[in-house]
Amino acid sequence: PDLTPGQFNLVYNMFSFTIATMFAAFVYFVLAQKNLAPKYRVSMMVSALVVLIAGYHYFRIFGSWDAAYALEGGQYVFQDDQPFNDAYRYVDWLLTVPLLVVELVLVLGLPKGESGSLMARLGFAAALMIILGYPGEVSGDASLMGERGLWGFISTIPFVYILYVLFTELSSTIQRQSGRVAKLLSNARLLLLATWGFYPIAYMIPMFSAGYPTETPGAVVALQVGYTICDVLAKAGYGVLIYAIAKAKSEEEG
Amino acid sequence: PDLTPGQFNLVYNMFSFTIATMFAAFVYFVLAQKNLAPKYRVSMMVSALVVLIAGYHYFRIFGSWDAAYALEGGQYVFQDDQPFNDAYRYVDWLLTVPLLVVELVLVLGLPKGESGSLMARLGFAAALMIILGYPGEVSGDASLMGERGLWGFISTIPFVYILYVLFTELSSTIQRQSGRVAKLLSNARLLLLATWGFYPIAYMIPMFSAGYPTETPGAVVALQVGYTICDVLAKAGYGVLIYAIAKAKSEEEG
Numbered sequence: 423p424d425l426t427p428g429q430f431n432l433v434y435n436m437f438s439f440t441i442a443t444m445f446a447a448f449v450y451f452v453l454a455q456k457n458l459a460p461k462y463r464v465s466m467m468v469s470a471l472v473v474l475i476a477g478y479h480y481f482r483i484f485g486s487w488d489a490a491y492a493l494e495g496g497q498y499v500f501q502d503d504q505p506f507n508d509a510y511r512y513v514d515w516l517l518t519v520p521l522l523v524v525e526l527v528l529v530l531g532l533p534k535g536e537s538g539s540l541m542a543r544l545g546f547a548a549a550l551m552i553i554l555g556y557p558g559e560v561s562g563d564a565s566l567m568g569e570r571g572l573w574g575f576i577s578t579i580p581f582v583y584i585l586y587v588l589f590t591e592l593s594s595t596i597q598r599q600s601g602r603v604a605k606l607l608s609n610a611r612l613l614l615l616a617t618w619g620f621y622p623i624a625y626m627i628p629m630f631s632a633g634y635p636t637e638t639p640g641a642v643v644a645l646q647v648g649y650t651i652c653d654v655l656a657k658a659g660y661g662v663l664i665y666a667i668a669k670a671k672s673e674e675e676g
Numbered sequence: 677p678d679l680t681p682g683q684f685n686l687v688y689n690m691f692s693f694t695i696a697t698m699f700a701a702f703v704y705f706v707l708a709q710k711n712l713a714p715k716y717r718v719s720m721m722v723s724a725l726v727v728l729i730a731g732y733h734y735f736r737i738f739g740s741w742d743a744a745y746a747l748e749g750g751q752y753v754f755q756d757d758q759p760f761n762d763a764y765r766y767v768d769w770l771l772t773v774p775l776l777v778v779e780l781v782l783v784l785g786l787p788k789g790e791s792g793s794l795m796a797r798l799g800f801a802a803a804l805m806i807i808l809g810y811p812g813e814v815s816g817d818a819s820l821m822g823e824r825g826l827w828g829f830i831s832t833i834p835f836v837y838i839l840y841v842l843f844t845e846l847s848s849t850i851q852r853q854s855g856r857v858a859k860l861l862s863n864a865r866l867l868l869l870a871t872w873g874f875y876p877i878a879y880m881i882p883m884f885s886a887g888y889p890t891e892t893p894g895a896v897v898a899l900q901v902g903y904t905i906c907d908v909l910a911k912a913g914y915g916v917l918i919y920a921i922a923k924a925k926s927e928e929e930g
């Protein structure tokens with residue numbers, strides 16, 4: 423749809439903000455590693471990779487957004503020959519979402535056998551969730567009972583599995599940690615729930631906007647803004663919390 | 677040929693995915709070096725160079741693909757004045773394939789005299805394989821009995837030589853390693869076989885698609901997707917396995 427300058431620029435500037443945030447977070451996570459015990463450094467390295475990959479994709483998303491609209495007569499008019507590429511987000515998530523769960527498991531510092539199986543199961547479920555959500559995202563039929571609703575529903579199954587593992591299996595592991603670390607870990611788990619939980623909500627916006635996407639500028643903008651806020655919190659914000667956990671554990675274990 | 681948006685975008689997004697993966701792998705291999713004994717660091721450095729070179733080439737390939745097609749009336753129309761440049765791949769391989777065999781030999785940790793000769797022979801054969809495959813790739817005559825088939829056949833001779841060396845000469849060397857390392861090394865050799873083996877298969881796709889490339893959009897897409905998956909596994913995936921080997925050897929040798 424065509425956008426007002428305010429709508430177009432809101433998204434444009436949020437993308438730029440996110441590029442800056444991701445690359446700055448990358449530098450921070452790389453440099454902060456040396457404050458940690460060697461055992462926990464790999465977790466920060468994974469964090470660094472996540473925000474680097476995200477920075478790259480926001481750079482592409484920004485370019486695609488910029489090319490998809492042109493200012494004509496005071497309105498940002500959608501360019502049919504250069505459509506906005508939704509897939510960058512999903513490609514990004516396909517790489518980063520499994521890494522985010524790996525990061526959480528690594529910072530737990532479990533014995534090798536246990537952590538390998540946890541990472542494999544959670545990483546696989548995370549990738550499956552993203553792959554199953556994609557056909558709904560790009561489908562022309564955005565209704566609740568249509569393709570968007572159907573794929574969204576199927577993609578929720580691995581999502582629920584991930585939450586189930588985090589909130590049942592992992593609970594005893596978290597309780598085994600010291601008071602301060604246990605607190606931080608259960609915060610990280612909550613941050614994961616709080617940020618990840620907004621993705622399906624954002625995904626649902628178009629379902630309630632008849633005529634999406636061609637006739638609903640508001641829903642197009644809300645979806646981009648929603649996903650972007652989630653990404654900043656779920657990647658950079660989450661990485662800072664993982665750093666705090668790794669720091670606390672490094673200090674405790676001397 | 678002209679492509680549907682689905683075909684064009686599949687290749688487009690896979691190229692973008694690969695750029696992100698290669699550069700993230702580069703950062704990982706550079707930073708992970710310090711976890712290894714100094715003796716094995718050079719092998720990871722070679723891995724890092726391989727994915728850096730590949731990231732650069734995928735950046736170019738992505739740009740070339742994007743410029744070679746334009747969206748007109750719902751179809752991606754091939755632009756005669758900006759053809760897709762196949763040569764980027766071969767230039768990339770010419771640099772990276774010899775480095776990949778060097779990497780494998782380095783992680784074996786052989787005495788100096790032995791490893792030098794192995795690297796020289798395998799690296800030379802690898803370069804020869806790529807050079808001989810190129811005329812067939814760009815030939816207009818893609819048939820099995822035509823130029824593509826002929827050059828493909830000639831290029832298979834150094835390929836078979838490489839496999840012969842890896843699976844005969846190297847076997848005794850691998851058996852001399854400890855149980856865990858021997859297992860990892862023979863996995864690396866199998867991953868090499870599994871990923872390298874798909875390149876000639878992808879190369880053959882056009883041979884069975886009459887009218888390639890102008891009349892066969894499916895074969896054009898399948899070739900790009902096939903080569904891209906191989907490259908991710910043969911460079912980044914393989915590098916991770918080499919890292920695991922180097923880590924295991926570092927720990928064993930204290």
Ligand SMILES: CC1=C(/C=C/C(C)=C/C=C/C(C)=C/C=O)C(C)(C)CCC1
Pocket residue numbers: 515518519522551552554555556573574575577578581618619621622625652653656657
């Ligand atoms: C459940 C569900 C979804 C969940 C997506 C999630 C949870 C994405 C998380 C992304 C993260 C954490 C990215 C940043 O790092 C989809 C695919 C929207 C489709 C609708 C159903």
Ligand SMILES: CC1=C(/C=C/C(C)=C/C=C/C(C)=C/C=O)C(C)(C)CCC1
Pocket residue numbers: 769772773776805806808809810827828829831832835872873875876879906907910911
């Ligand atoms: C045998 C053969 C080929 C083999 C190519 C190979 C084995 C390429 C490997 C490339 C790698 C490993 C790149 C990434 O790092 C060609 C040239 C397709 C031509 C047909 C015959």
